[in-house]
Amino acid sequence: MLDNAKQLVMASARSDVPPFMVMDVMAAAARLEEQGARVIHMEVGQPAAPAPTSAIVAARAALEGRIAYTESLGIPSLRARIARHYAETYRIEVDPARIIVTTGSSAAFILAFLALFEAGDRVAMAVPGYPPSRHIASALGCEVVPIETTAATRWALTGDALLAAHRKSPLKGVLVASPANPTGTMMTAQAFAELMRAAEDAGIRFISDEIYHGLDYAFPAETAVRLSPNATIINSFSKYFCMTGWRVGWMVAPEPLVRAIDRLQQNLAISVPTLSQIAAQAAFDGRAEMEAVKHGYEENRRILTEGLPTAGLDTFFPVDGAFYLYADVSRFSNDSFDFAKRMLEQAFVAATPGVDFDPFHGRNFLRFCYAGSAAEMREAVERIGGWLRRG
Numbered sequence: 001m002l003d004n005a006k007q008l009v010m011a012s013a014r015s016d017v018p019p020f021m022v023m024d025v026m027a028a029a030a031r032l033e034e035q036g037a038r039v040i041h042m043e044v045g046q047p048a049a050p051a052p053t054s055a056i057v058a059a060r061a062a063l064e065g066r067i068a069y070t071e072s073l074g075i076p077s078l079r080a081r082i083a084r085h086y087a088e089t090y091r092i093e094v095d096p097a098r099i100i101v102t103t104g105s106s107a108a109f110i111l112a113f114l115a116l117f118e119a120g121d122r123v124a125m126a127v128p129g130y131p132p133s134r135h136i137a138s139a140l141g142c143e144v145v146p147i148e149t150t151a152a153t154r155w156a157l158t159g160d161a162l163l164a165a166h167r168k169s170p171l172k173g174v175l176v177a178s179p180a181n182p183t184g185t186m187m188t189a190q191a192f193a194e195l196m197r198a199a200e201d202a203g204i205r206f207i208s209d210e211i212y213h214g215l216d217y218a219f220p221a222e223t224a225v226r227l228s229p230n231a232t233i234i235n236s237f238s239k240y241f242c243m244t245g246w247r248v249g250w251m252v253a254p255e256p257l258v259r260a261i262d263r264l265q266q267n268l269a270i271s272v273p274t275l276s277q278i279a280a281q282a283a284f285d286g287r288a289e290m291e292a293v294k295h296g297y298e299e300n301r302r303i304l305t306e307g308l309p310t311a312g313l314d315t316f317f318p319v320d321g322a323f324y325l326y327a328d329v330s331r332f333s334n335d336s337f338d339f340a341k342r343m344l345e346q347a348f349v350a351a352t353p354g355v356d357f358d359p360f361h362g363r364n365f366l367r368f369c370y371a372g373s374a375a376e377m378r379e380a381v382e383r384i385g386g387w388l389r390r391g
């Protein structure tokens with residue numbers, strides 16, 4: 001009887017995905033703040049700035065009217081505006097019919113994996129990488145094949161590494177992100193094109209997570225939209241447009257997949273929150289405001305890349321884009337979780353241990369998010385330097 005009752009409430013095996021450690025860091029920081037500490041938050045990957053004014057004004061105005069369901073693929077004028085974004089930003093013509101509005105890029109992962117893969121399909125992902133993409137794929141029954149990247153290839157997943165994994169056991173897909181989370185490192189246009197060519201020639205479906213596009217400092221980020229009509233592109237208003245909580249993103253899908261994704265979205269969500277879609281369309285009018293925010297990140301990046309080496313953290317991945325710096329802390333500890341905990345408790349700087357992002361070497365790394373203010377960055381460098389010197 002007891003066993004029967006237990007069976008009724010037992011979580012499924014596929015829901016057994018790992019937690020996100022960054023949440024533990026956030027909770028520990030919140031406890032310290034309750035006791036009066038002033039913590040510098042560099043653990044969560046989100047902009048400190050609000051959405052563009054144009055987005056907020058449009059959302060306020062829309063609240064006067066009826067907020068109803070929209071078409072499952074998204075409000076047509078928003079889809080057309082996103083298509084125009086590709087013309088303006090990348091000089092690429094995209095048919096608005098290929099654009100699908102999603103509930104953040106998180107929901108786009110679910111739609112893409114369901115539309116592209118069967119349960120049991122093997123999908124390659126670069127390590128270090130954003131954990132939820134791995135966990136969503138595995139919860140949907142895919143087998144995630146992590147492929148380690150190294151300094152020798154500037155931390156890029158290469159065609160050779162992909163094909164080596166494919167030879168061991170065939171892959172059905174590959175997901176890449178450039179700029180990447182947690183590293184902030186980007187693939188050069190050449191490395192990106194070579195990987196895509198290798199994937200497509202081998203019949204491996206290509207998904208490009210372009211959520212940090214717009215936040216590229218070292219060189220312009222390449223989009224998979226330019227390289228192939230067969231790739232699935234995922235993007236979001238969360239990062240460049242500072243709209244994390246609005247939960248709105250988009251996909252550029254291969255034309256033959258659009259109807260399948262439409263049917264999935266009809267059933268899974270009906271449509272994406274209407275207010276957020278209206279705000280997202282207006283966000284494109286706030287580009288000047290967002291460029292100013294981006295310049296702030298560039299200044300933060302300068303402060304950290306110059307300041308952290310003098311503070312003692314002198315080894316990090318190429319700080320190309322997004323708003324992350326991924327630092328090697330192995331000189332001080334081989335347990336980045338413990339290192340992050342002590343840095344929080346003693347220097348009051350919160351950062352995320354690499355174990356979330358890299359099951360192999362994450363214990364040697366710490367991710368700093370530099371989406372805060374320049375004053376916070378300067379103070380963080382000082383606090384970390386003082387703390388490391390005190391030992």
Ligand SMILES: Cc1ncc(COP(=O)(O)O)c(C=O)c1O
Pocket residue numbers: 045103104105106107130177180181209211235236237238244248249
């Ligand atoms: C690489 C990457 N992809 C996707 C996401 C999901 O973002 P959202 O669902 O807010 O669009 C994140 C969030 O941090 C991310 O870092």
